[in-house]
Each structure stands twice: as C-alpha cells, then as structure tokens.
Amino acid sequence: MATATATTWGLTRRSERSWGRVLRPWAKELTLILVLYGLWQYAGEWSLGRVDVALARGRTIWNVERAFYLPSERATQALFLHHRLALRGFNEFYAFIHTPALAICLVWLFVRHREHYPPVRTVLALVTGASLAIQLFPVAPPRLLPLLGIVDTGALIGPRVYTPGAPGLDQLSAMPSLHVGWSIVIAGAIVWVCRRPWRWLALAYPIVTLVTVVVTGNHFWADGIVVAVLCAGATLIVAKAYARPPVMPAPLDPSPDLVPEPSAVG
Secondary structure: OHHHHHHHHHHHOOOOOHHHHHHHHHHHHHHHHHHHHHHHHHHHHHOOOOHHHHHHHHHHHHHHHHHOOOOOHHHHHHOOOOOHHHHHHHHHHHHHOHHHHHHHHHHHHHHHOHHHHHHHHHHHHHHHHHHHHHHOOOEOOHHHOHHHOOOOHHHHHOOOOOOOOOOOHHHOEOOOOHHHHHHHHHHHHHHHHOOOHHHHHHHHHHHHHHHHHHHOOOOOHHHHHHHHHHHHHHHHHHHHHOOOOOOOOOOOOOOHHHOOOOOOOO
C-alpha cells in the first residue's frame, strides 16, 4: 500500500490538474503513515537479541519497578481475572482499537483541521521512530515471564493477537508501548484542536489504554511511562520547530505632514 501511495504521489507531483492537486497531499501523507505502520509491524523481526536476553530484560524491568514502588501488574490484573466479560473487553480493546482510532484521528485532522495536522503527524512520526529504535533491543512482556504469575488473557479467553507456541521476536517488543504512545498523541491532538469543554474527556483514552495493556499482560507500567516521556520530548521538539517567528511591524513611512521644513538660511 505504501508503494502504491508513493507512486501516486510521484505521478501527481507535477500535475496541475484538479484531481492531481487533490490526490497529491493525500498520497504524500498516506505514504508516510503506511511506512511507519509497516516498520512497526516488522520491528520485532529485526530485534537485536535472543529470547533469553529479552526474558532477562523483562525481569529487570519488574525488579526496577518494585524498587520504585510502582503498582504491581500482577495485583492489577488480579482485580479483573474473575470478571470474564471485562477481560474479554480488555482483549478486544487491545486487539482492535488502537489502529482504527489513530487512522480516524489523522483523517479528521487532515480534513477538518489541516493547519494542525503537520505538527501532530510529526509528533507521531518522532514517537513511532524512537519507539522502533528502542524495540530493536527485545524485551519480554509480563505474560511471557512465568515466575511473575501474570496470565496471558488473550490465550485464556481470546481474541488472541499473537500466535501460540514459543515466543517469536515479534512478541518481544514490550518496551515501549506504542499502544499507549499513539493513544497519548490522539488525546493530545483532540485537546489541542478542539475548544469545547468535552475535549478533556479524551484524556481518558490513554489512561484506559495503559490499564488495558497491563491487565492483558502485554506490557509493564514502565512501558507506558517511557513512551509518555517520548511523547513529551517529541511535543517539545515539534513545538519549537513549528513556532512561528515573531512578525516585526514594517517601518512606517514618514507622513508628508510631519517632514520638517528646511530652515531658512541667512
């Protein structure tokens, strides 16, 4: 799909026809988004490490969290383990919500708020790129660490996102959580663009997402914290990059009425 949109972008770059002018910006932005999405899908296959190393890193994150007195993922999951309907809802949310939500947000910005789209897209690109770089070093999610006692809720009641059997590298990209990162970008965009009081309800989306990735056993709390820091850093970079320089007022031409007459000589 990225190849098709890139080809369309290339073919319409010099076109002055109306359909070319309409397709060109869509093709450009879709190419960028699809490339990022494709890289995210394949990031696990490029991980630099082995499964045993990823498991060791997961245990290290667990120990560091306990040292900083973060809430226990096991205790959080235990609050919902006996509520099958709630678990199913968390699994469905994890499996099916994050990509359509991001797509809807980007289309909404591109169509209705075009002037706000570039900064949000750039934040998204920076966060996704930084996350993919970190994910080159595999980290096992809590559900793959048997000593933690955290249940793989997808395998328990479905739907199952990952294939059964021995974990492949595609499952070892727990740090950081792009589910949480994308939800923060979406919520931030809504709060920034909209002006109605209900816009603050959007902040519930990343909170629900963070709880979801923990309850399903797919991420540590630290995975969400790290990506939140990445979002904050990307936002600061983009805010500075897109800041408009102050417009200096043009010098006023002196009014003819204010020009002093030459003084009389002798």
